[in-house]
Amino acid sequence: MPADPHANGAGRNLRYVDAINEALAQALGADPRVFVFGLDVDDHKGIQGSTKGLPQRFGADRVFGTPLSEEAMTGVAIGAAMAGLRPVHVHIRMDFLMLCMNQLVNMAAKSRYMYGGSVSVPLVVRAIIGKSWGQGAQHSQGLHSMFMHVPGLKVVAPSNPYDAKGCLLQAIRDDDPVIFVEHRLLYDTEAPVPEAAFTVPFGRARICRPGADITIVGISAMLPECLGAAELLAKTGIDAEVIDPISLAPLDIDTIAGSVERTRRLLVVDTAWTMCGASAEIVAAVAERLGTSGGLSLQRMGHAPATCPTSPWLETEYYPDMRKIAARAFAMARPSAAAWVPPADTGAMTRKPFRGPF
Amino acid sequence: MAQSETSPQDVARIYAALYLVRRAEEEVARIYPTDKIKSPVHLSIGQEAVAVGVCDALAVDDVVSGTYRGHATYLAKGGDLDTMMAELYGKATGCARGKGGSMHLIDMTHNILGSSAVVGSTIPVAAGYALALKREGRSRVVASFFGDGAVEEGVFAETLNFAALRGLPVLFVCENNGLAIHTPVSRRWAGTALCERVATYGIDTARIEDGDVFAIRDAAERALERIRSTGQPAFLECLTYRWKEHVGPGEDYDAGYRERAELLRWQARDPVRLVGERLAPDRRRQIETGIELRIAHAIAFAEASPPPAADQLLRDVHAG
Numbered sequence: 089m090p091a092d093p094h095a096n097g098a099g100r101n102l103r104y105v106d107a108i109n110e111a112l113a114q115a116l117g118a119d120p121r122v123f124v125f126g127l128d129v130d131d132h133k134g135i136q137g138s139t140k141g142l143p144q145r146f147g148a149d150r151v152f153g154t155p156l157s158e159e160a161m162t163g164v165a166i167g168a169a170m171a172g173l174r175p176v177h178v179h180i181r182m183d184f185l186m187l188c189m190n191q192l193v194n195m196a197a198k199s200r201y202m203y204g205g206s207v208s209v210p211l212v213v214r215a216i217i218g219k220s221w222g223q224g225a226q227h228s229q230g231l232h233s234m235f236m237h238v239p240g241l242k243v244v245a246p247s248n249p250y251d252a253k254g255c256l257l258q259a260i261r262d263d264d265p266v267i268f269v270e271h272r273l274l275y276d277t278e279a280p281v282p283e284a285a286f287t288v289p290f291g292r293a294r295i296c297r298p299g300a301d302i303t304i305v306g307i308s309a310m311l312p313e314c315l316g317a318a319e320l321l322a323k324t325g326i327d328a329e330v331i332d333p334i335s336l337a338p339l340d341i342d343t344i345a346g347s348v349e350r351t352r353r354l355l356v357v358d359t360a361w362t363m364c365g366a367s368a369e370i371v372a373a374v375a376e377r378l379g380t381s382g383g384l385s386l387q388r389m390g391h392a393p394a395t396c397p398t399s400p401w402l403e404t405e406y407y408p409d410m411r412k413i414a415a416r417a418f419a420m421a422r423p424s425a426a427a428w429v430p431p432a433d434t435g436a437m438t439r440k441p442f443r444g445p446f
Numbered sequence: 447m448a449q450s451e452t453s454p455q456d457v458a459r460i461y462a463a464l465y466l467v468r469r470a471e472e473e474v475a476r477i478y479p480t481d482k483i484k485s486p487v488h489l490s491i492g493q494e495a496v497a498v499g500v501c502d503a504l505a506v507d508d509v510v511s512g513t514y515r516g517h518a519t520y521l522a523k524g525g526d527l528d529t530m531m532a533e534l535y536g537k538a539t540g541c542a543r544g545k546g547g548s549m550h551l552i553d554m555t556h557n558i559l560g561s562s563a564v565v566g567s568t569i570p571v572a573a574g575y576a577l578a579l580k581r582e583g584r585s586r587v588v589a590s591f592f593g594d595g596a597v598e599e600g601v602f603a604e605t606l607n608f609a610a611l612r613g614l615p616v617l618f619v620c621e622n623n624g625l626a627i628h629t630p631v632s633r634r635w636a637g638t639a640l641c642e643r644v645a646t647y648g649i650d651t652a653r654i655e656d657g658d659v660f661a662i663r664d665a666a667e668r669a670l671e672r673i674r675s676t677g678q679p680a681f682l683e684c685l686t687y688r689w690k691e692h693v694g695p696g697e698d699y700d701a702g703y704r705e706r707a708e709l710l711r712w713q714a715r716d717p718v719r720l721v722g723e724r725l726a727p728d729r730r731r732q733i734e735t736g737i738e739l740r741i742a743h744a745i746a747f748a749e750a751s752p753p754p755a756a757d758q759l760l761r762d763v764h765a766g
Contacts, residue, residue: 149581154608155604155607155608155611157601157604157605157607157608159570159600159601159604160569160570160573160601160604160605160608161570161604161608162570163567163568163569163570163571163573163574163601163605164570164571164573164574164577164605164608165574166570166571166574167559167570167571167572167573167574167575167576167577167578168574168575168577168578169574170559170571170574170575171574171575171577171578171579172578173577173578173581175574190564190567190601191567191570191571194562194564194567195562195564195567195568195571199560200762200763200764200765201545201762201763202542202545202546202550202560203542203545203546203550203552203560204540204541204542204543204544204545204546204552204762205543205761205762206541206542206552206553206554206560207552207554207560208765210765239763240763240764242764262765262766263764263765263766264764264765264766
């Protein structure tokens with residue numbers, strides 16, 4: 089199991105965005121094959137800080153902006169990867185990956201297989217999910233499950249600065265195309281991160297909080313919400329186990345199913361819709377593994393089945409949060425008890441509220 | 447025809463390449479009804495001069511990138527005939543181990559990138575490969591072949607712009623056979639001035655209208671010289687004609703979307719015949735005999751090769 093980022097005293101505290109930046113700098117410094125490109129990676133804002141300073145340090149041949157040509161730029165990355173380079177293609181919002189689908193699904197994912205192992209595509213696609221401050225319909229989608237569906241792609245969604253750095257370095261070293269899912273609201277979160285380069289292996293989930301009564305799986309920005317929910321539940325006497333899958337494809341179903349085998353209850357919370365989503369896959373895989381005869385309780389939470397609204401009042405309804413998660417988990421753990429919702433003054437934002445503009 | 451500038455060796459070499467592509471595909475068409483070839487085949491018969499002319503101008507370590515109608519590109523660049531035929535048969539010894547078929551031929555040892563069944567998809571991939579070659583600094587070029595349908599894809603314009611912007615060593619080659627499946631250019635293009643459109647990106651262009659293999663080769667040589675000296679991409683539009691149906695071994699002149707008279711006009715300048723006639727009969731027979739032996743060997747190789755074992759199903763989904 090990957091190290092617990094919060095127990096790791098070796099690192100200084102680093103923000104998620106700075107962990108990404110540090111990983112890129114270390115990869116660029118260590119391997120001349122690595123290059124970082126995408127729309128606006130070299131402007132004064134540097135993809136919300138994540139590429140800031142890199143063009144100055146590594147030069148315009150290694151870190152450069154592109155025209156607004158997402159499909160072609162993805163193809164360029166694939167061709168460069170086939171030729172032995174290690175491109176990191178950056179998208180400031182995950183929604184823009186819809187413009188890259190042909191290249192990602194038909195070329196990146198398949199090239200190794202359909203060319204009989206003659207080529208590899210060591211490509212990293214960084215994609216940031218937005219949330220709040222009116223990001224709305226086309227700046228806040230969590231589309232990771234679309235990529236999980238396709239054999240040949242790897243998908244990781246680190247929830248904290250430690251995993252952000254370790255997974256990004258692993259993704260760049262990996263010989264397969266990796267969709268690297270970031271979340272804008274995690275950018276300011278801090279955790280101890282070792283200064284030296286290190287990798288977090290794919291396909292291994294982490295039990296972030298051990299518990300006996302219910303297993304809660306939190307994906308990306310939902311992981312901190314699930315940890316908050318577990319604290320709220322603890323006050324009611326419910327002992328929740330919280331798991332971060334970290335990597336969605338490959339998916340460590342062993343760790344999750346092992347936990348559910350003990351707790352008999354599974355709640356998966358995604359920063360995406362539930363229909364055909366990562367949460368659906370996790371629940372289905374656990375059900376297949378454990379069978380349904382033992383009285384398992386399996387549930388999912390995610391974005392409301394609607395387009396993301398911009399009004400903050402509607403947005404609050406749209407997203408799961410720690411109080412909603414705690415209430416749902418309570419109902420699963422105590423099915424015969426009266427419904428319980430944590431008081432409104434608990435579960436206030438665990439991190440700085442995001443004020444925009446972007 | 448630029449006959450005066452070509453040496454007898456040029457004629458012999460180019461005839462060998464033309465004859466190889468033509469005869470290999472005729473054999474594919476001959477075998478096809480037996481169902482031994484388990485792959486949709488998009489034959490280049492009639493279009494050989496484009497691949498042969500351009501590839502003759504390329505250096506051995508230059509790279510080509512082709513389409514699902516890619517047998518000609520593959521063979522003209524020196525791709526392995528045995529493993530190509532085995533790939534069409536779905537055998538373990540195929541160039542893609544039986545996982546790609548006719549539409550996904552690849553031979554990296556001969557600098558042939560894999561082809562794609564999704565029109566236009568390989569154009570930016572070729573540019574990305576060229577970006578890596580530029581960094582390598584050895585003046586190698588990628589020739590990216592695509593059809594007239596591909597220039598309608600957005601990714602074509604995106605790639606032209608990026609290649610010109612960054613100065614990538616790409617020779618863009620449009621094999622304009624006037625048809626996207628069964629729909630003629632006249633029903634697809636608002637204007638036919640393709641070279642003029644491409645030139646607005648600051649890319650040098652040339653249009654070869656008569657399918658003359660030597661004219662195509664000369665245009666490619668000039669373009670390659672420019673690419674290597676200026677670092678800028680270049681573009682060729684080569685008019686050509688698909689003799690066979692879109693997919694499959696047959697003809698479809700009774701389908702109503704084109705006239706046989708058009709075929710006859712192109713057959714009158716069939717480069718395989720015309721170039722062959724320029725050779726002394728003995729020399730020509732010698733070349734043809736050697737190629738027939740190679741083709742027979744490839745077919746025997748494909749037939750005798752084992753099918754892929756079931757345990758290969760999940761191999762190469764991932765590198766690791």
